[in-house]
Every structure is written in C-alpha cells, then in structure tokens.
Amino acid sequence: MNDKPKTVSVLFVCLGNICRSPAAHAVFQKMAQSAGVGDRFYIDSAGILDYHEGELPDPRMRQAAEKRGYELTHRSRPITKDDFYNFDLVLAMDREIFQALQQLAPPSPEQNRLARVELFMNYVNDGEGNLDVPDPYWSGPAGFELVMDLVEKGCCNLLRTLCQDN
Numbered sequence: 001m002n003d004k005p006k007t008v009s010v011l012f013v014c015l016g017n018i019c020r021s022p023a024a025h026a027v028f029q030k031m032a033q034s035a036g037v038g039d040r041f042y043i044d045s046a047g048i049l050d051y052h053e054g055e056l057p058d059p060r061m062r063q064a065a066e067k068r069g070y071e072l073t074h075r076s077r078p079i080t081k082d083d084f085y086n087f088d089l090v091l092a093m094d095r096e097i098f099q100a101l102q103q104l105a106p107p108s109p110e111q112n113r114l115a116r117v118e119l120f121m122n123y124v125n126d127g128e129g130n131l132d133v134p135d136p137y138w139s140g141p142a143g144f145e146l147v148m149d150l151v152e153k154g155c156c157n158l159l160r161t162l163c164q165d166n
Contacts, residue, residue, distance in 0.1 A: 008162055009042040011083055012120065013101060014093040017047030017076040020133050020147055021093055022057040024120065026070045027148075028155040037163060044087075048100045050078035058137065064144035068152070081106050084115050091120040091158075094132035123154040123161065 010028065014021035025045035032038045056062070057072040065072050083090065084105050092098035101117050121131050133150050136143035 009087040011087040011090045012045040016052045018058045019061045021045035022074045046079040052076040087115040090115040090117045123157040
C-alpha cells in the first residue's frame with residue numbers, strides 16, 4: 001500500500017499572467033517548499049489573454065514580491081483547453097476571470113475529469129465579502145502591495161486546506 005500523498009496540481013489564472021497569477025504562483029510555491037510539502041504540489045499560472053506571452057511579470061509586481069522575499073521568474077502563457085484536464089484546481093483571481101474560465105472550459109466527457117474552477121478569494125476570508133483580487137496594472141505601488149497582502153493570505157489558507165484534504 002502506498003501512503004505517499006498524491007501530487008495536487010494548481011493553476012492560478014488572471015488576465016494577462018503578468019501580475020496577480022504569477023505572484024500567487026511564486027507565493028504558493030515558496031510557502032509549500034518552506035512547509036516541507038513542495039513535492040506534493042505542481043504549481044503553474046496562466047492568463048486568459050495572450051498579450052504578454054513569453055514575458056516576465058510586470059516589473060512593479062516583481063518589485064512588490066521581492067520586497068517580501070519572493071522571486072517571480074515565470075514567463076506569461078495563455079491558458080489552454082488541456083489545462084482543464086491537467087490540473088486539479090484552477091483558481092481565478094477575480095469574477096470576470098472566473099466567468100471567462102467557465103466559458104473556456106471544454107465539456108466534461110465522462111471518462112476525463114475536469115479541473116475544479118474556483119475563485120481565489122474563497123481562500124482569503126477577508127471578512128468583507130470581496131470576491132476579486134484587484135488588478136493592479138493601472139494602479140500605483142499600493143495596488144501591488146494590496147495584491148501581495150491578499151495573495152499571501154489566500155495562499156496560506158489554500159495550502160492549509162489542500163494539506164488537510166490530501
């Protein structure tokens with residue numbers, strides 16, 4: 001009998017995969033590694049648009065992350081139909097992304113499982129009922145700091161939940 005926990009695959013998704021989702025990707029990965037469970041997860045991020053495909057995250061997002069000890073090295077990529085089959089959990093960074101993912105998801109044939117699609121903010125529990133991680137692209141430094149606050153809180157709760165479930 002194999003008692004080794006199964007690997008859980010998580011995909012974080014935002015608009016262009018240059019701000020929110022790569023931050024969540026890096027934060028979750030570092031938290032899992034620091035907790036000694038990094039080998040139990042496969043983490044990636046994507047965008048619903050391909051405008052920035054192949055680019056590093058926005059320099060302002062990288063700077064906000066680096067101040068907290070996270071390195072954002074992921075290169076932007078668009079989500080694909082295969083992602084819905086290859087990941088256990090797909091986390092949308094806001095309601096608009098969630099709706100887009102619902103439309104992009106292929107129909108689920110009985111023999112193939114589809115990823116569970118959820119809002120990332122379900123794991124933040126900010127007490128105010130906010131459902132969106134705001135897109136900081138058009139904001140100043142405070143917008144990027146807010147994203148990091150929400151991402152750290154959400155990733156901590158997500159890690160706890162996934163470790164309990166598996």
